[in-house]
Amino acid sequence: MAEKADKHELYEISVQDVENEVDFLQTTFNQIRGRDAHLLREDFCGTASACCQWVKQGEAFQAIGIDIDPDVLQWGRDNRLAKLDTVDRARVQLLESDVRTAATPKVDVLTAFNFSYFIFDTRDALREYFEKARDALVDDGVLFLDMFGGPEAQEEQKEKTKYKKHGFSYVWHQETFHPVTHFIRCHIHFNFRDGSKMKKAFTYEWRLWTAPEILEILAEAGFAKSGIYWEGTDEDGDGDGEFTPEEKGEADLAWIAYIVAEK
Numbered sequence: 147m148a149e150k151a152d153k154h155e156l157y158e159i160s161v162q163d164v165e166n167e168v169d170f171l172q173t174t175f176n177q178i179r180g181r182d183a184h185l186l187r188e189d190f191c192g193t194a195s196a197c198c199q200w201v202k203q204g205e206a207f208q209a210i211g212i213d214i215d216p217d218v219l220q221w222g223r224d225n226r227l228a229k230l231d232t233v234d235r236a237r238v239q240l241l242e243s244d245v246r247t248a249a250t251p252k253v254d255v256l257t258a259f260n261f262s263y264f265i266f267d268t269r270d271a272l273r274e275y276f277e278k279a280r281d282a283l284v285d286d287g288v289l290f291l292d293m294f295g296g297p298e299a300q301e302e303q304k305e306k307t308k309y310k311k312h313g314f315s316y317v318w319h320q321e322t323f324h325p326v327t328h329f330i331r332c333h334i335h336f337n338f339r340d341g342s343k344m345k346k347a348f349t350y351e352w353r354l355w356t357a358p359e360i361l362e363i364l365a366e367a368g369f370a371k372s373g374i375y376w377e378g379t380d381e382d383g384d385g386d387g388e389f390t391p392e393e394k395g396e397a398d399l400a401w402i403a404y405i406v407a408e409k
């Protein structure tokens with residue numbers, strides 16, 4: 147099963163929910179700016195699934211996806227853009243580029259999701275990226291980021307999630323964490339029902355940024371207002387997928403949150 151599996155399909159089943167993501171972007175943008183966002187720039191777009199979901203909103207919606215890796219972009223063209231109607235596909239543009247040097251028209255919404263901007267591991271590098279992102283926005287544009295944290299984010303551990311229907315488990319492996327620098331090396335592995343494994347399907351080397359650091363650096367980069375959107379809980383105390391503005395947060399062991407930065 148491991149040999150036949152496609153790691154990008156498994157990744158998206160495990161860690162991406164582009165329908166909810168686009169819904170959150172559009173609802174939140176509307177709440178803040180009182181209008182629809184039409185042009186999206188998806189930094190670190192990988193397979194460009196969010197771009198594809200974005201243009202499905204209708205003919206007024208366009209998306210630009212940027213990734214440095216030609217292979218993942220080609221996979222996205224073959225497997226995600228190819229599934230769109232021709233008219234929708236024409237409104238997605240993919241750019242093979244470093245997000246720091248990509249030249250794009252000014253966009254309403256810019257996203258950097260699944261913690262991708264954690265590759266910038268100094269305050270200067272992160273500020274420089276945020277400045278470029280701010281420049282890429284229209285005057286009332288909004289930057290959306292996500293982050294993870296909590297004491298468990300600083301543990302060297304593995305966490306397994308079973309996807310029974312699909313016959314595999316997703317393993318999030320925090321292999322190395324250095325408390326002095328906040329360097330973190332993580333892998334994604336996939337284990338299959340037949341016992342076969344796809345080890346290190348993806349590896350990330352990041353700086354584990356904290357919420358106050360990110361908010362301070364966004365302000366230094368010129369964003370007028372930035373805030374954290376925290377996830378609500380259901381009756382069992384599990385995350386309910388609803389994110390709302392939060393000043394303080396809660397001392398959960400592990401959490402993910404959105405960051406919304408207004409130009």
Ligand SMILES: C[S@@+](CC[C@H](N)C(=O)[O-])C[C@H]1O[C@@H](n2cnc3c(N)ncnc32)[C@H](O)[C@@H]1O
Nearest residue numbers: 190191192213214215218243244245259260262
């Ligand atoms: C964690 S994946 C994110 C995929 C997708 N955006 C998501 O939300 O799941 C990180 C992606 O960033 C790309 N990447 C890494 N450094 C980059 C850079 N400097 N500029 C553009 N893309 C970069 C990688 O090729 C990879 O596809």
